[in-house]
Amino acid sequence: MFLFPFDRYVLLRHLPQSAVAAEIGVAYGRFTRAIVDTTTPAKLHLIDAWRSQDKPELQNDSNNVGQDEQDRRYEGILETYGADIATGRVAVHRAWSHEAAEQFPDGYFDWIYLDADHTYDSVKRDLEAYWPKIKEDGLLLGHDYMWHAKVPFGVIAAVNEFVERHGLTFVGLNTNDMFPSYILARPGSRAARALVADAIVSTACVIELQDYPRRLEFEPRALTHKGKSRVFLGFKAKT
Numbered sequence: 759m760f761l762f763p764f765d766r767y768v769l770l771r772h773l774p775q776s777a778v779a780a781e782i783g784v785a786y787g788r789f790t791r792a793i794v795d796t797t798t799p800a801k802l803h804l805i806d807a808w809r810s811q812d813k814p815e816l817q818n819d820s821n822n823v824g825q826d827e828q829d830r831r832y833e834g835i836l837e838t839y840g841a842d843i844a845t846g847r848v849a850v851h852r853a854w855s856h857e858a859a860e861q862f863p864d865g866y867f868d869w870i871y872l873d874a875d876h877t878y879d880s881v882k883r884d885l886e887a888y889w890p891k892i893k894e895d896g897l898l899l900g901h902d903y904m905w906h907a908k909v910p911f912g913v914i915a916a917v918n919e920f921v922e923r924h925g926l927t928f929v930g931l932n933t934n935d936m937f938p939s940y941i942l943a944r945p946g947s948r949a950a951r952a953l954v955a956d957a958i959v960s961t962a963c964v965i966e967l968q969d970y971p972r973r974l975e976f977e978p979r980a981l982t983h984k985g986k987s988r989v990f991l992g993f994k995a996k997t
């Protein structure tokens with residue numbers, strides 16, 4: 759596994775361009791704009807329920823906004839990408855993520871970016887639902903491989919278990935973000951090798967961690983200094 763010291767906007771530069779891709783969890787389209795401008799997808803599926811949820815775990819989630827705001831966000835996406843929707847380059851799916859997965863044939867996507875409900879059960883369900891939909895040489899990425907002080911994120915556990923269950927390669931994490939994004943692929947993936955090579959030749963100080971998550975455990979750590987607190991990436995050997 760590689761630690762890439764750039765943010766997720768730079769990560770987009772290293773993804774397959776002109777791809778068939780999906781963003782799962784869109785909100786008001788902040789990252790969508792970067793996906794479109796940086797990777798010029800041949801086809802981009804935008805999947806979000808745009809529904810206010812009363813699940814207790816999501817009550818402190820800043821993206822679990824009221825229904826009026828959800829409607830405004832959905833309408834905003836339709837308006838912003840109206841021309842691309844008309845040409846078929848962008849498709850908008852207002853649906854629960856795991857249900858939307860059923861619409862796509864197996865082996866359809868070059869890559870997806872998962873950023874919907876971050877609770878353990880939902881991440882696990884989305885990973886399982888979308889993995890078969892990705893090409894043999896495709897990439898599965900997702901946001902928020904981190905702990906959250908107020909929202910019970912289950913991303914780390916769900917992703918690590920998924921990697922081990924399917925014998926996948928944990929390609930890497932981008933580390934110049936408060937909330938890193940993870941990159942997964944099948945062993946021997948050419949797309950993953952190209953991403954890593956591209957990132958290494960254009961970035962100083964990429965770090966490789968061997969046998970993650972099999973022998974190493976990610977343990978985010980917290981530090982308070984001069985009145986400021988930060989969580990940072992800690993790793994320890996599994997006992």
Ligand SMILES: C[S@@+](CC[C@H](N)C(=O)[O-])C[C@H]1O[C@@H](n2cnc3c(N)ncnc32)[C@H](O)[C@@H]1O
Pocket residue numbers: 781782783784785786787788789790805806807808809821822853854855856873874875880
């Ligand atoms: C963190 S936001 C997405 C942020 C966006 N990817 C970005 O980086 O700008 C999460 C979004 O996922 C949506 N969402 C949450 N649970 C979902 C589910 N089960 N199915 C579909 N969408 C969901 C929410 O409506 C919200 O808009």
